Amino acid sequence: xxxxxxxxxxNNRNWVASKLSEDPEFFLKLKDAQKxxxxxxxxxxxxxxxxxxxxxxxxxxxxxxNIANMVIHTDMNMLSVLDYAVNxxxxxxxxxxxxYGCGGVKAAMSNNSVGLIDNWIRHIKDGxxxxxxEIQSISDEEKKFDRLxxxxxxxxxxxxxxxxxxxxxxxxxQELSIHGWVYGLDTGLVQDLDVTFSSHxxxxxxxxxxxxxxx
Ligand code: CO
Numbered sequence: 001x002x003x004x005x006x007x008x009x010x011n012n013r014n015w016v017a018s019k020l021s022e023d024p025e026f027f028l029k030l031k032d033a034q035k036x037x038x039x040x041x042x043x044x045x046x047x048x049x050x051x052x053x054x055x056x057x058x059x060x061x062x063x064x065x066n067i068a069n070m071v072i073h074t075d076m077n078m079l080s081v082l083d084y085a086v087n088x089x090x091x092x093x094x095x096x097x098x099x100y101g102c103g104g105v106k107a108a109m110s111n112n113s114v115g116l117i118d119n120w121i122r123h124i125k126d127g128x129x130x131x132x133x134e135i136q137s138i139s140d141e142e143k144k145f146d147r148l149x150x151x152x153x154x155x156x157x158x159x160x161x162x163x164x165x166x167x168x169x170x171x172x173x174q175e176l177s178i179h180g181w182v183y184g185l186d187t188g189l190v191q192d193l194d195v196t197f198s199s200h201x202x203x204x205x206x207x208x209x210x211x212x213x214x215x
Contacts, residue, residue: 030058030059034059034062034089035089036059036060036062036085036089037060037091037092037093038056038060038061038062038091038092038093038094038095039061039062039063039064039081039082039085039086039089039091039093039094039095040054040061040063040064040065040094040095040097041064041065041069041071041078041094041095041096041097041160042063042064042065042069042095042096042097042099043065043066043067043068043069043097043098043099043102043104044067045099045102045103047099047185048097048099048183048185050063050097053183053190062084062085062089064077064078064081064082066078066120067103067104067117067120067121068098068102068104068105068108068120068121068124068152069096069097069098069102069152069153069156070120070123070124070156071096071156071157071159071163072159073159073162073163079163079165082094082160082163082165082166083165086165086166086169086176087165087169092175092177093176093177093178093179094160094166094176094178094179095179095180095181096153096156096157096160096178096179096181097153097180097181097182097183097190098149098150098152098153098156098180098181098182098183099149099182099184099185100145100146100149100182100183100184100185100186101145101185101186102149102152104117104120104121104124105124105145105148105149105152106145107121107124108121108124108125108128108148108152109144109145109148124148124152127148127151127155128148128151130155131148131151134147134151135147135148149182150182150193153180153181153193154180154193154195156180157178157179157180157193157195157197158195158197158203160178160197161178161197161203162203164211166178167200167203167210167211167213168211168213170198170199171200171211171212171213172213177196177198178196178197178198179192179193179195179196180192180193180194180195
């Protein structure tokens with residue numbers, strides 16, 4: 001076994017010991033139920049650990065991560081997480097967190113094939129195409145990349161807002177706000193992109209997506 005592999009098992013034992021020394025009932029309290037107020041949809045990137053960067057404890061965040069924090073309306077994995085979070089756990093907030101320096105977004109800006117993942121990245125390219133004029137008006141390559149990270153995150157927030165799951169929750173009067181954030185790998189800071197949606201009203205500009213539900 002590699003040293004790293006042995007080390008992570010040992011880390012786990014140390015973590016348990018430290019938690020128990022703070023609170024002997026730490027794990028017993030978590031065993032029976034979870035009631036997290038937040039669903040986090042973030043990138044799989046190893047440098048953006050959801051719980052850690054927002055200082056949350058086990059039990060406080062329900063997490064879904066994929067390459068480039070995408071919300072794709074046919075993705076059963078994401079939809080299942082979303083449905084469980086909204087309808088069973090009744091989370092109050094959903095954060096879509098993109099990050100600067102995202103490899104998925106970088107790949108979307110290039111014409112190089114990176115294999116199977118091209119088909120996933122394709123969704124980011126669709127967003128790039130919608131915002132082509134804005135992106136191309138930026139001359140600095142780094143700034144172009146940063147902007148696409150922000151625009152991709154905003155697009156995923158909108159994609160989330162128009163899912164049947166979120167719209168149905170709002171139509172029932174359930175309290176649910178969805179937010180877009182971007183995380184800086186080099187600063188550790190998150191920035192709220194100010195694209196919060198809290199009701200049907202907030203998607204009025206995308207009315208073709210608006211769903212009506214029977215009482
Ligand atoms: Co990423």
